[in-house]
Amino acid sequence: MDETLHDAIVIGGGPAGLQAALTLGRTHRDVVVLDSGAYRNDPADAMHNVLGFDGTPPAEFRAAAHRTLAAYDTVELRRTTAHEVAAFDSADTGTSGDGFVVRTDDGDVRARRLLLATGLRDELPDTPGVADLFGTVAAHCPYCHGHEFSGTPVGILGSGTHVARVAGLMERIASRLVVLADGGTLDPDVRAALEGRDVAVRHEKVLKVEPTLLDGGHRGALAVLDDGEPELLGGLMVMPSLHQSAPFAEQLGLELRESGCVAVDAMGRTSRPGVLAAGDLAHTADFPMPMASVTAAMSAGQIAAAAIDGDLLGV
Numbered sequence: 001m002d003e004t005l006h007d008a009i010v011i012g013g014g015p016a017g018l019q020a021a022l023t024l025g026r027t028h029r030d031v032v033v034l035d036s037g038a039y040r041n042d043p044a045d046a047m048h049n050v051l052g053f054d055g056t057p058p059a060e061f062r063a064a065a066h067r068t069l070a071a072y073d074t075v076e077l078r079r080t081t082a083h084e085v086a087a088f089d090s091a092d093t094g095t096s097g098d099g100f101v102v103r104t105d106d107g108d109v110r111a112r113r114l115l116l117a118t119g120l121r122d123e124l125p126d127t128p129g130v131a132d133l134f135g136t137v138a139a140h141c142p143y144c145h146g147h148e149f150s151g152t153p154v155g156i157l158g159s160g161t162h163v164a165r166v167a168g169l170m171e172r173i174a175s176r177l178v179v180l181a182d183g184g185t186l187d188p189d190v191r192a193a194l195e196g197r198d199v200a201v202r203h204e205k206v207l208k209v210e211p212t213l214l215d216g217g218h219r220g221a222l223a224v225l226d227d228g229e230p231e232l233l234g235g236l237m238v239m240p241s242l243h244q245s246a247p248f249a250e251q252l253g254l255e256l257r258e259s260g261c262v263a264v265d266a267m268g269r270t271s272r273p274g275v276l277a278a279g280d281l282a283h284t285a286d287f288p289m290p291m292a293s294v295t296a297a298m299s300a301g302q303i304a305a306a307a308i309d310g311d312l313l314g315v
């Protein structure tokens with residue numbers, strides 16, 4: 001058993017958690033990162049919109065981050081799954097909060113502060129074929145995977161309010177935009193936003209999407225509808241439902257926002273002293289939605305680490 005009372009435990013070895021560990025390591029804080037190895041961008045063959053790493057496979061980015069962290073003696077990366085988090089009182093924990101014990105596959109770990117960086121899980125539309133294409137031809141975020149569909153026909157699956165926003169972002173990129181309402185009725189705001197724009201709407205149910213190649217070898221998808229011609233697409237924008245990927249916010253009774261993400265202040269502090277959250281799972285009041293991206297997660301991780309440092313210093 002690990003008897004050490006560490007300065008901090010970071011649960012999550014994605015961009016938020018790894019960046020937080022780097023920042024804490026640079027002030028020689030004793031930090032343990034717990035990483036179960038399930039990353040949100042696992043399905044993507046390359047990541048984009050990350051300066052210096054545009055087009056890099058996520059696993060390569062993580063390997064580079066691990067090499068960086070290996071230079072810091074007080075940072076330990078443990079490949080293990082955490083199951084339960086609880087607070088404990090200890091005279092050693094400092095003046096401004098409890099200590100925390102995290103139960104993992106490999107025993108308990110204790111620390112004075114806790115950073116949750118466990119990310120979100122995507123629940124995809126149940127249209128057959130979407131899951132297989134997610135991360136390549138099917139994508140949820142035009143900033144991450146929009147430019148890659150340049151000059152090809154792009155479909156937008158669904159009928160909710162996301163359709164108008166995605167159409168607005170993709171109209172300069174796609175050769176043709178088609179909304180696949182999938183048997184749903186377009187939200188009135190979406191209808192109004194699409195009026196006068198060069199966006200086709202197909203109302204039929206989408207029976208399946210299957211991988212295919214476009215002219216020139218560009219990978220694409222064929223959307224088969226229950227009536228009429230199929231749509232040949234170079235990209236398909238989808239809107240997953242997002243869920244916390246770990247139970248710790250619930251176990252700790254943290255306040256959540258309507259988005260389902262953990263409510264944090266600008267420094268990453270949650271509603272519970274000593275517990276911080278950074279990355280996709282967290283949401284500050286200043287943002288209209290969780291700003292879920294690699295660089296946003298890194299930025300939040302760095303800021304939360306500085307907050308932990310400040311809290312431990314009592315300043």
Ligand SMILES: Cc1cc2nc3c(=O)[nH]c(=O)nc-3n(C[C@H](O)[C@H](O)[C@H](O)COP(=O)(O)OP(=O)(O)OC[C@H]3O[C@@H](n4cnc5c(N)ncnc54)[C@H](O)[C@@H]3O)c2cc1C
Pocket residue numbers: 011012013014015016017034035036037038039040041042043044046047048049050080081082083117118119120122134135144145245246278279280281292293294295297
């Ligand atoms: C298909 C896809 C493609 C994407 N492409 C891009 C892109 O191109 N550019 C971009 O900027 N963003 C992209 N994103 C978004 C990006 O992946 C996230 O914003 C980013 O990964 C968030 O980082 P994070 O550290 O918060 O969470 P994650 O990267 O999801 O990391 C979560 C970490 O928590 C760990 N964890 C979870 N539960 C436990 C547990 N119980 N015990 C121990 N560890 C645990 C996981 O193993 C993992 O290490 C994409 C997302 C998806 C779904």
